Amino acid sequence: VAASILCIGTELTRGEIVNTNAAWLSEQLTRLGFEVLQSVEVPDDPVSIGDAIRQLAERATVIVATGGLGPTTDDLTNAAVARFLGVELWRDEPGLLALRERFAKLGRTFHPSNAKQLDFPAGATPLPNEVGTAPGFSIKIGTATAYFLPGVPGEMKPMFTRSVEPALGGVARQGMHQIRLKTFGMPEARVNDLLSGIEERYRVTLGYRAHFPQIEVKVLARAATQEQALALAEPAANEVRARLGSAVFAEGDVTLAESVGLLLRERGLSLGLAESCTGGLVAQLICERPASEYFRGAVVCYANGVKSAVLGVDERVLAEKGAVSAEVVEQMAQGARRVLAADVALAITGIAGPSGGSVEKPVGLVHYAVATAAGITLRQTSMPRSRDQVRLHAAYTGLMLVRQVLLEGHMAR
Amino acid sequence: VAASILCIGTELTRGEIVNTNAAWLSEQLTRLGFEVLQSVEVPDDPVSIGDAIRQLAERATVIVATGGLGPTTDDLTNAAVARFLGVELWRDEPGLLALRERFAKLGRTFHPSNAKQLDFPAGATPLPNEVGTAPGFSIKIGTATAYFLPGVPGEMKPMFTRSVEPALGGVARQGMHQIRLKTFGMPEARVNDLLSGIEERYRVTLGYRAHFPQIEVKVLARAATQEQALALAEPAANEVRARLGSAVFAEGDVTLAESVGLLLRERGLSLGLAESCTGGLVAQLICERPASEYFRGAVVCYANGVKSAVLGVDERVLAEKGAVSAEVVEQMAQGARRVLAADVALAITGIAGPSGGSVEKPVGLVHYAVATAAGITLRQTSMPRSRDQVRLHAAYTGLMLVRQVLLEGHMAR
Numbered sequence: 001v002a003a004s005i006l007c008i009g010t011e012l013t014r015g016e017i018v019n020t021n022a023a024w025l026s027e028q029l030t031r032l033g034f035e036v037l038q039s040v041e042v043p044d045d046p047v048s049i050g051d052a053i054r055q056l057a058e059r060a061t062v063i064v065a066t067g068g069l070g071p072t073t074d075d076l077t078n079a080a081v082a083r084f085l086g087v088e089l090w091r092d093e094p095g096l097l098a099l100r101e102r103f104a105k106l107g108r109t110f111h112p113s114n115a116k117q118l119d120f121p122a123g124a125t126p127l128p129n130e131v132g133t134a135p136g137f138s139i140k141i142g143t144a145t146a147y148f149l150p151g152v153p154g155e156m157k158p159m160f161t162r163s164v165e166p167a168l169g170g171v172a173r174q175g176m177h178q179i180r181l182k183t184f185g186m187p188e189a190r191v192n193d194l195l196s197g198i199e200e201r202y203r204v205t206l207g208y209r210a211h212f213p214q215i216e217v218k219v220l221a222r223a224a225t226q227e228q229a230l231a232l233a234e235p236a237a238n239e240v241r242a243r244l245g246s247a248v249f250a251e252g253d254v255t256l257a258e259s260v261g262l263l264l265r266e267r268g269l270s271l272g273l274a275e276s277c278t279g280g281l282v283a284q285l286i287c288e289r290p291a292s293e294y295f296r297g298a299v300v301c302y303a304n305g306v307k308s309a310v311l312g313v314d315e316r317v318l319a320e321k322g323a324v325s326a327e328v329v330e331q332m333a334q335g336a337r338r339v340l341a342a343d344v345a346l347a348i349t350g351i352a353g354p355s356g357g358s359v360e361k362p363v364g365l366v367h368y369a370v371a372t373a374a375g376i377t378l379r380q381t382s383m384p385r386s387r388d389q390v391r392l393h394a395a396y397t398g399l400m401l402v403r404q405v406l407l408e409g410h411m412a413r
Numbered sequence: 414v415a416a417s418i419l420c421i422g423t424e425l426t427r428g429e430i431v432n433t434n435a436a437w438l439s440e441q442l443t444r445l446g447f448e449v450l451q452s453v454e455v456p457d458d459p460v461s462i463g464d465a466i467r468q469l470a471e472r473a474t475v476i477v478a479t480g481g482l483g484p485t486t487d488d489l490t491n492a493a494v495a496r497f498l499g500v501e502l503w504r505d506e507p508g509l510l511a512l513r514e515r516f517a518k519l520g521r522t523f524h525p526s527n528a529k530q531l532d533f534p535a536g537a538t539p540l541p542n543e544v545g546t547a548p549g550f551s552i553k554i555g556t557a558t559a560y561f562l563p564g565v566p567g568e569m570k571p572m573f574t575r576s577v578e579p580a581l582g583g584v585a586r587q588g589m590h591q592i593r594l595k596t597f598g599m600p601e602a603r604v605n606d607l608l609s610g611i612e613e614r615y616r617v618t619l620g621y622r623a624h625f626p627q628i629e630v631k632v633l634a635r636a637a638t639q640e641q642a643l644a645l646a647e648p649a650a651n652e653v654r655a656r657l658g659s660a661v662f663a664e665g666d667v668t669l670a671e672s673v674g675l676l677l678r679e680r681g682l683s684l685g686l687a688e689s690c691t692g693g694l695v696a697q698l699i700c701e702r703p704a705s706e707y708f709r710g711a712v713v714c715y716a717n718g719v720k721s722a723v724l725g726v727d728e729r730v731l732a733e734k735g736a737v738s739a740e741v742v743e744q745m746a747q748g749a750r751r752v753l754a755a756d757v758a759l760a761i762t763g764i765a766g767p768s769g770g771s772v773e774k775p776v777g778l779v780h781y782a783v784a785t786a787a788g789i790t791l792r793q794t795s796m797p798r799s800r801d802q803v804r805l806h807a808a809y810t811g812l813m814l815v816r817q818v819l820l821e822g823h824m825a826r
Contacts, residue, residue, distance in 0.1 A: 039454035
């Protein structure tokens, strides 16, 4: 079945933001068995919007559109659709009342321009927005059904999942099962080489998605039924796990920090951090999901004075060996373990750049230490990349080191 | 002058990769004075490619296309263009010879399928590829000129810059100037209402981009020359600043953390943090850019034991008032200022959710304190949203509070 995507927004056609909605919607529609014929971006301009709708409705059965539903004057989608169809706008008064009540409940002021979001083309069915304030709508355009969703990904995705996907359910859906395995520490070409032959042997399709610093391996099986697809995908995924070993840290939406948290909770251990060059990034990755069961806290010791005053790093060692050294990272980890009263402490210190590097200690050099009751584990990496990449890579390497120490099992509380 | 973009590749319409080429090309064409009317993605299919070319050539003077120029069987662009125009393919024999020599020089094997990359539609002018092996080409399509470039960004970008951009030089280049102002703390509808009338009075276009939790206001002026556009944009931007007041925290690519860092550096002051519910997020926002000139560090006190042991928060106060209270956040800020030896300390404690809320202290309640030599400033917000949003909103609110304390100027070192 043919589908098309329309992304509305001058910020797209001026290249101010990268369009991630089109890729996400393409993936969803493909998963649901649609063939995406075209994905189009147009500016917030009624004529351009109307022209694009006409083009897409000629060939597609389903059109999913995003953007231009907000309260500001450059949000023109509802009016443009009405203009294209030659119908009037009607105001959804019950919806408006509900929105006003929601604003009141949240203690937010309702502004006159918010009301405009409840003006729909005649014939439209509003779609609720559970996250933001702009509702979407669906409407027939010739023989096609079009769904208009917000442009903000955090609002668009739940609206698609809750309102659009069930409506598309009637479409013949093939049996399909996908298992996503997340890896860290191996280059993409090596992952690819290690997995050669699996597609043929297990009758699955392997996909790779590099999302720095991790590489996701997607094992996709298609069959007549969902159960048959599952029965193909699972042994193939086990083979992928066996071949990639400890590089696979999680499955599906589980993050690296969560996978480490799970190991800590299973063992009844707590974690503390001492972060220098990562500057709170590891703590932030941990606290993205609830972590109070195992996370004590972190000392972000950006200044050397904090390393000595708070973590007790010896000032002479700091002066002699430098802040980026095995000696200092070891003392940081031991200090964090003591000060934060944690069973396990991870310390990271390095040179994130862009400045601060030298011949002996270039940008990208990072030292790591994991301290436990059983002792200390040290590591060092060197990765001459951008500041963001050095920091992200260091945060992942540090968490992988904690994972390794926990899995190797020589832990005493 | 009107331009359009065509991105060819089934990996795009299946959502396997995010299309960054469209955003990059849109940005370049906008910079060169073009108005991008449409950006279209189609699969590697001759009919879809031909249909899209027909649509785009109707309105655009310039078409820039990417993808489908490679050696594999799914690379069909050259053949699809020839088919659409009803012309034959011709083989660029001198180009083929040069390519063979390049392969030999690099010690790479020349495969028969590589020759296919040198087959161009009659009327095409080849464009050299200095990075990869697939040349591009330009060709007239009706009144439009189309440029076909590789899909790999690392090959596409230099080809655009070296071969396409100079060819577009003849196109009348309009003067354009855009000023981007970043705001926090006002809902989008209120920002819009406060700025009503500016577009007409100053002859500019206002655009809004909500990127949670900030809202960017874009002031765009077009005129015959760059200087005239600048002369229109600047007074309009000043009017926006005047109307939105302290909600505007930065211009262009400057982040909130950077704008706070700038104020601190100007005053010769250092900053320290005590983070509970934000869990290192504020530190992370600060350390995204170099910050060692003013940032001392942070204590991420996720566990209450860390609040008392490291920051010296009174255990009785913690027990009586709870970790999320004005009393505790004040002691956190004072403790961070002392322990981290910082001139200014920001403390944040709240309930990020999804669990942990109560009737008196619901999810989304956050307390803030900024401690300086001159005293303490407290704030409290309540924002019942998702965990990610509560934390991001709290981090921004905290940084804005530091900004406000610095700007109000009652600071002694």
